[in-house]
Amino acid sequence: MMDYAAQYGKRRARLAAQMQPGSVAVLPTAPEILRNGDSDYPYRHDSSFYYLTGFTEPESVLVLVAAHGDKPARAILFCREKNVEREIWDGYRHGPEAARTAFGFDDAYPISELDTHMARILANAPALYYAVASNAALDAQVTGWIKAVRAQGRTGTTAPDTVVNVLPLLDEMRLIKDADEQALMLRAGEISGGAHARAMRAAKPGMFEYELEAELLYAFRKHGAQFPAYTPIVASGPNACILHYNVNDRQMQDGDLVLIDAGCELDGYASDITRTFPVNGRFTDAQRTLYELVLAAQDAAFRAIAPGRPYSAFHEAALRVLVQGMLDLGLVDKTKYATVDDAIADKAHVPFYMHGTGHWLGMDVHDVGAYRDVTQADKPSRPLQEGMVVTVEPGIYVRPADGVPERFWHIGIRIEDDVVVTGDGYRLLTASAPKTVAEIEAIVGTTHG
Template sequence: MVSYVTNIFKTKLQQNIGSIIKRDVCVKSEKLSNVIESNKEPLQSQETVFGQPTFTTHPHLIREGELLPCIKIEEFQKRRKKFMELIFTDILATYGKPMHTFVIIPSATKVYMTEKIPYVFHQNTDFLYLSGCLEPDTAIVFNGSCNDDLVSTLLLREQDSHSQLWDGPRTGLDVAQQMFGVEQVSLLQHLPQLLKNYTEKHRNHLLYYDAQNSDNLSYHWIILNHIQHNNITVYKSCKYFIDQLRVIKSSAEQNLMRRAGEISSIAIERAMKVTKPGMTEHQLFATVDYESRMLGAKILAYPPVVASGKNAKIIHYIDNNQVMKDGDLVLMDAGCEYHGYCGDITRTWPINGKFTKYQQILYEIVLDVQKQIILYCKEKISLDFMYQKMINLLGQYLRNEKILKHNIYDINELNAITMELCPHHVSHYLGLDIHDVKTVPKNIALQSGMVVTIEPGLYIREQEFLAPEFWNTGIRIEDNILITDSGYEILSEKCPKEVQKIQTIMSQ
């Protein structure tokens, strides 16, 4: 059944490709600097519509000169230039000379819950980072052999009244070039002809494209067909180069992440205030979701963990369907997405508002370890180094506080036990994605502009080597940290985590 449908799909694609008129389909312009200088009239007119918010249509979100909230069009242009500088440098290092290059970065496509009912659209973050375009089924392509002759082309969907009646407006080619600050604009359906034209002009060009991770089959098959039937020297993903840029946040991005951290912090504090025995985990989930949206976030950044009692031992527990019991703790891992940028905070607190003696012992171990690890951010050491420090510190506390039934002095044995009780890393990069820039290793020194999490935890099951009074308890404390020239800034500082502060809030 799958192969039959796929064959039909391929046949229709080939028919569509063959019907495309062989001509130059791009809307061309003068150099980008001249375009920006000469186009000073507002984009919006009575007849003009856009596929995403603009300063004119949404002044409460976007200021004049911005393409997305807080981010000016010039920043996207600089990103594209730096990105291609990395590509061209890679080519010089590999081949010893400049080579003509074609780079394709697609948007995300809509995903449907059921027939004609889509899930909320979420843009491919690499595409968003370079284009600023929020529309589905689009792409940005780059071609050239050096930055002097670099051309960026944004490929958009065709405007048609039927689709816009059901799904809303689409940005037209007449305004897209100025709006997004690219050299050329065209329609996505013309991608095959663009590839053909470039191949005919540069027979031995390089193609950068992530062939392993495409979620839009319509242009994926087109690109694979191009690769297979033309003399292309090499093709590979450009994810690594984008991540090298994304890992360092600009001042505009830092401001967006400050607000994401602030909204997430306030929402979690308000969830603490309403917590009481008899509530369901789902009701607490609804509280943090509601408060985040009321404070300006569009959505939560990920399905939150709201794990009470034994559920907190499950690190990625997202069922959130249990009644919360008197005497238990609840662990909430949640954060909002604010104009694309993520907050990611974890707090653990007593459902009845008061820590028991043994809960407080475990909690203060995790809290003290977290505070010590955060201090290392000032030294700009690697995340892997911090992880090892976390394991060492947790092990020492477990032994000194008699949580382990028997004293263990062999460091390797102690570390092995600690890694069993905290089986995750102490940190990850944070940004447009929760686990951001995956190709950036965790063994490199931190740099100013990076945003990371610090999140030690302990997950105590019914294990014979542990004192039974601590069994069935899960605790994690997580903050978002911006690395600065002078040290660090805790973006989630407004979220309470001191024992006395939490108990005071919950008693009000």
């Protein structure tokens, strides 16, 4: 069994090793958010805080002190005090001492003592690392700590004279997933793929989009996922041409396609899958034609993924297939363009394909990390590395317009899978979601016999 406390401790050590000796990093978790009245939204921790601690309670702050001379690095947690009465209402609280032991911190104190301790911890620290300008309340708190240290100046103490944004360091760490993270993301992909299959089996004309959403949410929770990783999109008919549609209240009609973009979150890690299928279980000729085009574009993107290849390569590969198809099918006027490259340069595809072919995936569904190599003057697309996880999601969206063949109107298709970059290419994390025309037509509606 994995020693989680040791795993988080190694991550903290990696961050501390990148900091100036003797400097201090401060990372709070996410606040609780009021929904309405006296009801909060379901609580979800801050991703970077959790990445370094594994601690899921609100009102918590991690303070990391980098090694200096013969003084080793230290990790200090501030959290809620043990409170048996509140636990009757809200559930278990570790309290500082139990949290220190369970999660491997060097010290732990009540969150109410944070300001007092920070004036001591920051004394003579050369630099302070935190998420600069990301939270006005935290910025004000940091200002207060530094003033408190400076107020002690007559005793010979000094305040940090450098402030560093800690997030770029953490983003680069989180971008490469280790074996344990990859295993979690594979399991999240399996759960989400099974949920998509469940929705396909349940689908039939006359159902409402929210009924399929309910099938997804049931399957997520049934198999241990804590949350959906984002608000599910269940978009039928013309709604599939709205990229971020999530009202999910239309009644699905015979002959509609339905586009479902949904994934679960498991132990802090997201999955992200999109499938598009006919509600009645049979693609029309026009639907099949566009579906096979998008599937071919995704296959081309997969073949462009390997360590050392630019991140942009898989988008470019998918785009070339899509644009060639648009020219062949009359969506784009081929008399205007001598080559596919000319059509792409003129952005002729944008009315039908207006987004990128993927994004980083991890603890956040649109995960952290730079897409370009900012160390170079021209900021080229950064090379893919083993352990990066990306989504691959080509699509096509056809709205009614002059010159657009009417048989394709109101067809929106997206096919999205999650892959981890491996030493020799990639590994598919979401294979459990049916995808080929044959697989889809064999499963849709089978719950109803």
